[in-house]
Amino acid sequence: MPRYYFHVHNRERLNDTDGTVLSGKKAALIYALGVARELMFKRSGMLGQPWSAWTMRVIDKNGKTIHTLPLAEVPESDTQH
């Protein structure tokens, strides 16, 4: 199964150095949404920057971007308060 990397950036780059093995592009998108929600839970931003300044990129093992998620556009899940 392929490995995907979930980097988050604005002016800072927070790199996911290890990546996660998932079944495919769709699973990678679902996982990315889960990570984004955990990251954004109960917070308005990170490192002094609002979520509108942050984007998550899902990269495959060849370095190709397969999903781009502006964090401010990630829908809230039911578990969020």
Next chain:
Amino acid sequence: MATKDWDGHLRNRLLAAIPASDFSLLQSDLRATTFKQGAVVQEEGQFIEQVYFPQTGMISLLVITEEGGGIEAATIGFEGAVGVNGGLGSRRAFTRAVIQLPGIISHMPVRDFERIVSQSNAIRDIITRYTEVLWVEAQQIAACNALHDAEARLARWLLQTQDRTPGPASSFPLTQEFLSQMLGIRRTTVTLVARALQTAGLIKYTRGKIVILDRPGLEEAACQCYRVIQHETLPATMGIDLKPR
């Protein structure tokens, strides 16, 4: 009465809080053993068989869900113990206890512990109060896991971990998988939040190892839960004097 402590049992501050004459009842049954990271010393649902008093290292109490996942309910280091309520009579464990940081742990069979507890009001009193400490800690962490953000929780967790190691240590062998289970969040979220704390200059994070660089900064990043469960203050509010003898 002076007691010789060749095996370092009194490095555990709960044991050190027991009056010397009562501690001497325990001493001959205590053994000091080195435990490896990841070892399970108590399984949820099983009868408690051993009582553990860490000298160094740390134990996590994990609540295990039906899907096999877990989340941490309490962290126990040299300020505490695992399984002491078994000294009040036969008890099943409600949590899995896992060695989180390797170290030397004093331990004894619960049957011997129970026999000694029945002879010592002082030890029974400390067990009762310590059980209240754990109860406060567990309910605070339950609220924290439900209500607070991942970064504040990771900061809180690193501070409570540092508090519960002698030294205190500023560097810990911790994998993302492990932290992911402690905090109940995905491994990738742990990586990204740790990178954010590193960018802010609070920690240094390399694979399998975390170094605390700026403790005051980390205290600012942590939620208020850290103050509630701080081992310097919580046992004292429950009437346990953890000052070493």
